[in-house]
Amino acid sequence: MSKPYTENDLSNILDTDLIWRRKELSDMKAAIKKADQFSKTALLRALVAMSYAHWEGYIRTCANSYFEHLTLRKKSFVELERQIYVNSFLGRLDALHRSRVNLQERCKLINDILDGGAGRFSYLNPTLVDTKSNLNTDVMKDICTICGVDSDHFEQNRTFLDVLLLKRRNVIAHGQQEYIQPDEIDDFVAKILALMSFFRNLLENKVYMKEYAA
Structure with missing residues (x-):
């Protein structure tokens, strides 16, 4: 697969990925x-499961291609919106929350946060775009947050996402008649x-619009 070096590259990648999904559903x-x-x-029943799979996929x-495009821009964190820099520490903060690390490790994290702004955005933790295999409204809002985009539209469609899509899909996945x-x-x-x-x-x-810029 080609890489999203330019805006047009990104559009072509997202177009190509959507076309086959749309055709399969059709x-x-x-x-x-x-x-x-x-x-x-x-x-x-299969249509519900397939629809969810394409939604999550x-x-x-989209999110991974967006971040890959930004890494290929080879910009420093200070040239990008603050959320990009925040994202670079979310994985470590999550690990810190789940484990008992010593004081030295906690201090190191804080110092890295304070000193790392001049670094370049070149890598996105692959666990950050996490659909949790259950892409409901709340998970979607988390993904919108790390991408720095508004999630109101998905909140407005909560009933469709969480009940008409996710609840049905989960019932089918557990072998029940739906x-x-x-x-x-x-x-x-x-x-x-x-x-x-x-999205x-x-x-x-x-x-x-280069709204990712600082």
Whole structure:
């Protein structure tokens, strides 16, 4: 896969990734509409699981590609918005919270925070963009925070994300009988794709407007 060196590179990567996801969901919808009643029930369940998989996968791709683009810009932390610098310490803070480290290690972390602003942003901890295999509204808001974008739109769609998508997906994943109605599938898939595209647009606009800059 090519790297997002430029704004256009980033757009092309996100376009390519969205195209195959959209086609797979479209193909699944078509299969459901043509299926007999017995097959249709199984396909409706599969559509929910597939929709969630594309939701989680595309959000992760967008966020990781955005940060990769920033690392390829080879800018120092002082040239970037503060959240980028904050992100560089979140993994260590989490490890500090989960373990009993000595005073020297705590002091070292504080000194690194105070002294590290002149460094260059060249690496993103891969655990930072963490969907937790359960990309609900609260997790999405965390991802928006580390990306430095507003999460209000996802909060406004909490019921759809947490109930109509996540709750259904989790029930299906645990082997219980759950599916959506055939007359729901067009709106359901359209909503998923709209939310995926909305997040992509937030990051893409930020890059083109260079809103990541200090």
